[in-house]
Amino acid sequence: MSNSNENGAAQFGRSDTGNNGPIIPKSASEALRPEKAPQPPTKRSRKARSQVVIFLNFVMTVIVFVALAAAGTVYYAMHQYEKAGPLEANKNFIVRSGAGISEIASGLERGNIITDGRVFRFVSEAYLDNDTLKAGEYEIKAGSSMQEIMQLLKSGKSILYSVSLPEGLTVKQMFHRLSDDEVLVGDLPQELPAEGSLKPDTYKFTRGTKRVEIVQQMAAAQKALVDQIWEKRDPNLPVSTVEEFVTLASIVEKETGRADERPRVASVFINRLDKGMRLQSDPTIIYGIFGGDGKPADRPILKSDLDKDTPYNTYIIKGLPPTAIANPGRAALEAVANPSRTPELYFVADGTGGHVFAVTLDEHNANVRRWRKVEAEKAAEAAKAAQDAATTAQPQ
Numbered sequence: 001m002s003n004s005n006e007n008g009a010a011q012f013g014r015s016d017t018g019n020n021g022p023i024i025p026k027s028a029s030e031a032l033r034p035e036k037a038p039q040p041p042t043k044r045s046r047k048a049r050s051q052v053v054i055f056l057n058f059v060m061t062v063i064v065f066v067a068l069a070a071a072g073t074v075y076y077a078m079h080q081y082e083k084a085g086p087l088e089a090n091k092n093f094i095v096r097s098g099a100g101i102s103e104i105a106s107g108l109e110r111g112n113i114i115t116d117g118r119v120f121r122f123v124s125e126a127y128l129d130n131d132t133l134k135a136g137e138y139e140i141k142a143g144s145s146m147q148e149i150m151q152l153l154k155s156g157k158s159i160l161y162s163v164s165l166p167e168g169l170t171v172k173q174m175f176h177r178l179s180d181d182e183v184l185v186g187d188l189p190q191e192l193p194a195e196g197s198l199k200p201d202t203y204k205f206t207r208g209t210k211r212v213e214i215v216q217q218m219a220a221a222q223k224a225l226v227d228q229i230w231e232k233r234d235p236n237l238p239v240s241t242v243e244e245f246v247t248l249a250s251i252v253e254k255e256t257g258r259a260d261e262r263p264r265v266a267s268v269f270i271n272r273l274d275k276g277m278r279l280q281s282d283p284t285i286i287y288g289i290f291g292g293d294g295k296p297a298d299r300p301i302l303k304s305d306l307d308k309d310t311p312y313n314t315y316i317i318k319g320l321p322p323t324a325i326a327n328p329g330r331a332a333l334e335a336v337a338n339p340s341r342t343p344e345l346y347f348v349a350d351g352t353g354g355h356v357f358a359v360t361l362d363e364h365n366a367n368v369r370r371w372r373k374v375e376a377e378k379a380a381e382a383a384k385a386a387q388d389a390a391t392t393a394q395p396q
Helices: 002-012 028-030 051-082 100-112 115-128 147-155 171-180 213-233 241-257 263-273 282-293 301-306 330-337 361-393
Strands: 093-095 138-141 161-165 201-205 347-351 355-356
Touching: 028 171, 051 115, 051 147, 100 115, 100 361, 115 147, 138 147, 161 171, 171 213, 171 282, 201 213, 213 241, 213 330, 213 361, 241 263, 241 282, 263 347, 263 355, 282 301, 282 330, 347 361
Parallel strands: none
Antiparallel strands: 093 138, 161 201, 347 355
8 A cells, every 4th residue: 555655646746846856746737738948048149249240241241232233234234235226227437447445435325326335335345355346437227236336346347439440541540530539548659650550440448548558459450460461472472571561452452442352453453563564553642642641532633643753653653652551451451462363454443333454555445434434424413413402592
């Protein structure tokens, strides 16, 4: 009996304060109720209050803020860089030689071609890396984005202008055309190049190209062309130097504008040189009188001109004149280098833009009479037309 009482006391009367304290009995419900967890300390730890932790928290906050701001700035800049620009119509823009990207960006913004010069500058610098924007004049298309403009200026595909210098012009006449071109800049050479030394052609260039550069290009192109054709010439030609070759080609150039006739005209002059006959070429007379300026369009060749004593009058001198009388093109040079094989010694205009050829003087004189008849008929028609026009213009 005593043992059971002691066990009951152990079950219901153990003290909450420990094994050695008095035993306080608990009811069954109290014994089953969970005990409360201990409360955390009310004071913050020293580590939480540390200044280092506070500073690191601040730094992390700043970094996050800066990263977000940078991301926003980059997004805005790229959006502005890639979206369509404000330009409503195509516009030309000039990048001067030596201009930096800041100057270019400012010029684009002032011209209302882009909306923000700073965005163009900084984003373009990132794209360009070690590349550059090229000088020149560019056509900016309406609505072009900053990225498209940067790619265009980077490519160097600027606007090309051209100057046409046809076959048969003298050096002085070519210089006049170059001088009159308003896109070219700079002075022409003080000393005229040798007659026949410039290649007739259409030359393309960008705004700001110097006139002397075009002249140098023309001279180099003509030399290369002449040397190439001279190497493939007929070895039996009655010319011994490149200068004589160009001189004869210039006479052929001035005698006919028809490419299909040039080898035949060249044959006539070569046959004459072989026989020791005078060339009797009217263009040489004109050059001897008017030089590189050329004959005025309304000035006919007079009979007295045939007797003027100049180094270029091939009615008087034998052989070739001292220099070329114009700048010959490829067709005339090739015609002289490899002329037609004919026995013909004469030719005269036929009234249709071409010529009629003859072997004997009698045939030639008959052709000349026909030509003079054609000239007389044309003159009569022109006089009648002028008279009719004057009559019509008179008040009734």
